[in-house]
Amino acid sequence: MDPILTTNILNVVYEVSTLAVVVLGLAVVFGLLGVMNLAHGEFVMIGAYCAFFVQAQNLPFLAAVPLALLVCAVLGLVVERLLVRPLYARPFDTLLATWGLSMLLREAVEAVYGRAFRSVATPLTGSVDVFGADYPSYRLLLTVVSIALVAGLVWWFVRSATGRRIRAVVNNPELAGSVGIPVTGLARNTFVFGCCLAALAGVMLAPLLPVNPTLGLDFILKSFFVLVVGGLGSLVGLISGSGVIGGVESVVSAFLDRTYGYTTVLIIAILFLWLRPNGLFPRT
Amino acid sequence: MTGNSGGPLFSFSGVTGGYGATTVVRSVGGEVSAGEACCVLGRNGVGKTTLMRLLTGHLPLQSGSVSFDGQPLDGLPPDRRHALGLIYCPQERPVFDNLSVRENLTLMAPAIDEGRYAAFFAAFPILESRMTQSAGTLSGGERKILSFVRAVAESGQLLLLDEPSEGVQQENVERMAGFLHEAKAAGRALLIVEQNLAFALGIADRVIVMDHGEVVLAGAAADMTEETLAAHMHV
Ligand SMILES: Nc1ncnc2c1ncn2[C@@H]1O[C@H](COP(=O)(O)OP(=O)(O)OP(=O)(O)O)[C@@H](O)[C@H]1O
Ligand SMILES: [Mg+2]
Numbered sequence: 001m002d003p004i005l006t007t008n009i010l011n012v013v014y015e016v017s018t019l020a021v022v023v024l025g026l027a028v029v030f031g032l033l034g035v036m037n038l039a040h041g042e043f044v045m046i047g048a049y050c051a052f053f054v055q056a057q058n059l060p061f062l063a064a065v066p067l068a069l070l071v072c073a074v075l076g077l078v079v080e081r082l083l084v085r086p087l088y089a090r091p092f093d094t095l096l097a098t099w100g101l102s103m104l105l106r107e108a109v110e111a112v113y114g115r116a117f118r119s120v121a122t123p124l125t126g127s128v129d130v131f132g133a134d135y136p137s138y139r140l141l142l143t144v145v146s147i148a149l150v151a152g153l154v155w156w157f158v159r160s161a162t163g164r165r166i167r168a169v170v171n172n173p174e175l176a177g178s179v180g181i182p183v184t185g186l187a188r189n190t191f192v193f194g195c196c197l198a199a200l201a202g203v204m205l206a207p208l209l210p211v212n213p214t215l216g217l218d219f220i221l222k223s224f225f226v227l228v229v230g231g232l233g234s235l236v237g238l239i240s241g242s243g244v245i246g247g248v249e250s251v252v253s254a255f256l257d258r259t260y261g262y263t264t265v266l267i268i269a270i271l272f273l274w275l276r277p278n279g280l281f282p283r284t
Numbered sequence: 285m286t287g288n289s290g291g292p293l294f295s296f297s298g299v300t301g302g303y304g305a306t307t308v309v310r311s312v313g314g315e316v317s318a319g320e321a322c323c324v325l326g327r328n329g330v331g332k333t334t335l336m337r338l339l340t341g342h343l344p345l346q347s348g349s350v351s352f353d354g355q356p357l358d359g360l361p362p363d364r365r366h367a368l369g370l371i372y373c374p375q376e377r378p379v380f381d382n383l384s385v386r387e388n389l390t391l392m393a394p395a396i397d398e399g400r401y402a403a404f405f406a407a408f409p410i411l412e413s414r415m416t417q418s419a420g421t422l423s424g425g426e427r428k429i430l431s432f433v434r435a436v437a438e439s440g441q442l443l444l445l446d447e448p449s450e451g452v453q454q455e456n457v458e459r460m461a462g463f464l465h466e467a468k469a470a471g472r473a474l475l476i477v478e479q480n481l482a483f484a485l486g487i488a489d490r491v492i493v494m495d496h497g498e499v500v501l502a503g504a505a506a507d508m509t510e511e512t513l514a515a516h517m518h519v
Contacts, residue, residue, distance in 0.1 A: 164387055171382040174342055177362030178372040179434070180392050184361060 006133035008254050014139055016246035017146035018205060020239055023223045024150060025197035027238050028157075030227070031170050032190045035084055035094050039102035040223065041216025043072050043195045047202020048211045049109060051120045061123035064206075068199040076195030080188050102216065110213040117210040142204055149200075154235050166190065222249075225269040231279025240280055244268065291354065292317045293473045294370075294442050298348035301338045302497075307346060308334040310497045314475075316490070318441065321464065321474035323484040323505070326494035327517055332477045333375050335494070336446045339475070340372045341365050352442065371435045375446035375477070378431030381420030385411060388419050389434055404433040407459045425451040429460075436463050443467065446477045461486050481510055493517065 026040045050068035055061065079101060087093045124138040157163035169176040169183055177183045201219075209215060222245060230241020245265055253261030272279065295315035302308035309331045316322045324332050337343040339350055341362045350357045352368055362372070379388050389401065405412040408429050414422065419430060432448050443464075449457045457480065464474060464487050478484035484491070491508055493501040493516045501508075501516050 161391075164383065164391060167382055168380045168391055171380050172377050174337075174362075175374060175377060175380065177342065178340060178366055178374070180363050180366040182361075182363045 001131045001133075003131075003133035006131050007135060008251070010130060010133070010135050010140070010143070011254060012247050012250045013147075014143045015250040016242050017143050017150065018201065019222060019226065019246040020150045020242040021146050021201045021204075022198060022219050023226045023238055023242055024153060025194035025201075026220075026223050027227060027232070028166075029191055029194035030232060032166055033084065033187050034089070034091060035191070036091070036098070037084075037191075037194065038095060038098040038220060039079070039105060039216075040194070040198050041218070041220035042102045042105040043075070043198035043216070044202040044205070044219050045109065045211075045213065045216040046072060046075070046105065047199035048120070048206040048209060048215060049113065049118075049202075050199070051203045051206035052113075052118045052211050055120055061121075061207075064203045065200065068203045069196050072195045072199035073192050076192040077188070079195075080191040084191060085184075085188075102220070106213045106216070113213070115212060117212045120206040120211060122207040138207060142208075145204065150239070157235070162186075222246075222265070225265055227279070228269045228272050229279055231281040234281050237279055237281030244280075291315075294350075294352050294475065296339060296348065296350040299335065299338055299345060299350065300347045301343050301345050302331075302334060303343070308497050309338060311348065312492075312494070312497075312499050313348075314490075314492050314499075314502070316442070316473040316475050318471045318473050319468050320489045321468055321476060321487045322490040322492060323488035324475065324477045324492045324494060325479075325481070325484060325513060325517060328479075330494045331497040332494055333446055334497075336372070336374070336444055336475075336477060340370060340444060366440065369440035370442050370444060371438045371440040372444045373428075373431045373435045373446060373448060375450065379419040379422075379427045379434075382418060384416050384418050385422070385430060386415045388430055389437075400437050401433065404437060404463075407463070408433065408456065423451070425453060425456070428452050429456060432460055432463075436467060441471075442473045442475070444475045447479060448476065449478065449480045449483050457483055481513060485510065485513075 022040075022044060026037060029040075030036055047064075047068040050071060051061065051064040054064040054067060083097050083101060084094065087097055122138045124141055127134045127136050128140060129135075130140070157166065165176070165181050165186065168179075169181060169186060173183060226238065226241035226245045228241075229244045230237035230239070245268070248268060249261040249265045252264045292315035297313035299312045300307060300310050312335055314322060324335065326332050334343065338345055341357065341360055341364075345358075352365070352370060355368070357365060357368075366372075380391070383391065410426060411430060411433060414426075419427060422430065428448060428451055432445070435443055435445065448460060452460065461483060464476075467474060468487070474487070476484065476487070485505060485508075488505040491501070491503065491505045491513065492499055493513065495516070501512075
């Protein structure tokens with residue numbers, strides 16, 4: 001196969017799979033709690049700063065994983081208790097509150113690290129030969145890990161008892177409480193889980209991104225577009241939405257440049273809102 | 285579970301509440317003892333379902349109190365009430381449509397306990413034949429049966445059923461009545477909202493008739509004739 005084509009295909013797969021990890025956390029929280037967490041991208045950003053912090057301390061890169069999970073789990077617990085739960089079933093207020101939270105988190109990180117772009121060294125250097133194309137090892141590893149993560153979570157969601165209970169709550173919250181599902185606790189755990197998934201994505205992506213306080217904005221926007229295109233109904237929608245948004249952006253960016261990539265994705269999202277507001281796989 | 289006070293297993297008084305600032309149910313009281321059935325009757329829209337939601341913790345009380353086995357339930361969420369032994373079948377959306385029949389029956393139990401459901405599958409073979417189908421594909425009456433089976437097979441001492449016979453074929457309504465008689469004989473308490481007078485009177489020991497969110501008639505079922513009840517229900 002043509003090495004340039006191979007590289008482009010790998011880039012698309014990379015873009016789609018890493019985006020899916022970020023959107024998964026946002027979508028699971030939205031599905032169960034009906035809460036669109038506008039600060040989701042800031043959890044990605046905090047995860048990335050954890051990677052930076054760990055390297056600045058001369059600790060191994062992997063130490064960033066438990067650190068980011070811990071920081072974001074604690075933060076997620078506090079946010080759920082103080083912000084999300086009191087505003088339950090008030091979607092507009094929740095949007096405002098999480099938007100405020102996202103600004104607060106950006107300011108807080110800026111106060112500590114400033115606005116400068118930080119770089120995180122790639123833990124896995126070099127490249128591997130994939131069908132004749134020279135592809136960076138870390139990107140390849142990240143793609144594989146992301147696909148495994150999304151596939152594993154989908155499998156868990158479909159097969160585990162907890163996954164079944166989450167689906168039960170999404171389908172019929174009133175009945176769920178009455179059959180004995182602790183809905184409040186499940187909602188809290190799900191929110192924290194979403195934050196941790198964002199943090200994990202932040203750690204993984206840190207070596208490939210200019211780490212700075214506004215890094216999360218890009219992710220929340222793209223995640224939004226994915227949900228607009230895919231629809232809020234299902235995992236199939238989420239994955240196809242990631243495919244359309246991540247795929248189109250990386251293809252257009254590869255052939256033209258990144259600005260065109262963004263513009264194209266924005267246009268697609270607007271067209272969807274206009275012509276097919278419930279996305280490809282609407283919630284029934 | 286044993287009543288620690290010797291009083292009724294379930295009692296409520298002055299129950300008042302509704303949706304947001306709107307009050308739908310006003311000062312409703314009642315009680316059910318172990319081995320007894322109480323039926324709540326009333327025309328459409330008088331607040332029977334709202335009363336059930338208030339008793340099961342799905343809506344907050346504006347005032348009044350609810351107690352189970354001598355213990356006040358104030359502010360307890362539905363899952364905690366379930367853990368104490370309150371088993372509730374809602375009137376609308378009684379099952380998880382997106383889960384299979386089997387998943388509906390085993391959601392809270394790791395593996396299906398055939399012994400637990402054997403008698404029900406014998407009475408309602410349709411359920412066993414639809415085990416792997418999603419509950420959303422069942423007819424309205426079949427969903428009510430699934431919900432009924434899920435609830436009656438649980439071990440909780442109090443069953444709260446909101447119009448269990450709605451949309452269910454007559455022969456299956458009779459089988460439901462059979463299971464409810466067994467539940468009473470086993471010492472469980474039943475609080476049932478019904479529109480089907482014959483079904484209700486067949487199992488009720490006590491009757492509460494509601495109108496406009498209030499109790500307009502209450503007493504032993506034996507003292508009431510269908511005519512009296514019908515008169516109160518169709519004014
Ligand atoms: N979710 C809700 N929000 C606001 N008002 C509601 C809601 N559900 C019911 N109501 C109102 O509360 C009143 C009582 O309704 P409820 O469902 O309790 O009556 P019901 O006696 O169960 O009727 P039915 O026999 O039709 O089941 C009605 O006037 C109804 O319009
Ligand atoms: Mg009703």
